[in-house]
Amino acid sequence: GAGVSQSPRYKVAKRGQDVALRCDPISGHVSLFWYQQALGQGPEFLTYFQNEAQLDKSGLPSDRFFAERPEGSVSTLKIQRTQQEDSAVYLCASGPPGQANYGYTFGSGTRLTVV
Amino acid sequence: GNSVTQMEGPVTLSEEAFLTINCTYTATGYPSLFWYVQYPGEGLQLLLKATKADDKGSNKGFEATYRKETTSFHLEKGSVQVSDSAVYFCARINYGGATNKLIFGTGTLLAVQP
Numbered sequence: 001g002a003g004v005s006q007s008p009r010y011k012v013a014k015r016g017q018d019v020a021l022r023c024d025p026i027s028g029h030v031s032l033f034w035y036q037q038a039l040g041q042g043p044e045f046l047t048y049f050q051n052e053a054q055l056d057k058s059g060l061p062s063d064r065f066f067a068e069r070p071e072g073s074v075s076t077l078k079i080q081r082t083q084q085e086d087s088a089v090y091l092c093a094s095g096p097p098g099q100a101n102y103g104y105t106f107g108s109g110t111r112l113t114v115v
Numbered sequence: 116g117n118s119v120t121q122m123e124g125p126v127t128l129s130e131e132a133f134l135t136i137n138c139t140y141t142a143t144g145y146p147s148l149f150w151y152v153q154y155p156g157e158g159l160q161l162l163l164k165a166t167k168a169d170d171k172g173s174n175k176g177f178e179a180t181y182r183k184e185t186t187s188f189h190l191e192k193g194s195v196q197v198s199d200s201a202v203y204f205c206a207r208i209n210y211g212g213a214t215n216k217l218i219f220g221t222g223t224l225l226a227v228q229p
Contacts, residue, residue, distance in 0.1 A: 004158075033216060042119075042204055042219035043159070056214040091158060093217075100208055100215035101147040101166045108158040 002026075004107035006092050012113045013082045021077045021110045025094030033104065034067055034077050035091040043091055049075060082114045118142060121205045121220035128195055128227050136190040136223045138179075138205035148172075148181055148188040149206040149217065159204065162190075195227045 005024040013019050025032050030051055035043035036059075046065065048056040051072035060067070064083075069075040079086055089111050093104040122137040140148065147166045151159040163172035168183035177192045188205060205220040 006158075031215075040222075042206075042221045043217075045216045045218075048214045048216060050213060056212070056216070093159075100210075101164075103147075103149050103151075103161045103164050104217065105161070106151075106159040 004092055004094050004105050006107035006110050008110060010111050015114055016081050018080045019082055021090050023075045023092030026105055029094035030097040031095040032075050033093040037089040037091055084114050087112055087114045119205050119207055119218055119220040121223050124224035126225045130197055130227055130229050131194045134192040134195045136203055138188045140186050140207050146208045150179055150190050151204040153202045197227045197229050200225055200227045
């Protein structure tokens, strides 16, 4: 597609519920990142994929967070047993190989509110 | 800890005023530097970048110069418009093994009044 697409745009979850957030990167982009942006803060790195391989998950805050990209394109970020502190905007970004110095393209994000 | 520091907002300006948003970074070597902009309700958009020391990035009237001596990448615009109201994020690349990820500052809210 023309840009990075994320869905849903908004998600309200009751505490304890599981949620799944989807990211459709730009076609052909090898690199895919997930970021978490709390209210009034800058985005914080969660995890990184190169094609289908999850090469870095050092930013995932707990084992309730899980991400996958099974075919090297669409990615899903899953949060199990959501807590109020999970409320944030979740951003996905993608980039072509070898272009890190030129920045990544971000989606519009999914705003998750846990009530 | 966060290795990108930018001035706190909000910054409130009148239309046609001069804008400066300060950004400094800590890093080993000379990483690529970026300014991203986030308009209300939208995702991050790349505004400009500089890939090496002394480079100047520019776009839409905004400029930032990569200053290795002061480890800074301040954002400037000579005459702001109401439509520039947004949150601005300074960022640098963090080269780490297989992951070249962006490290962001906390963002600076700019409000331009007519």
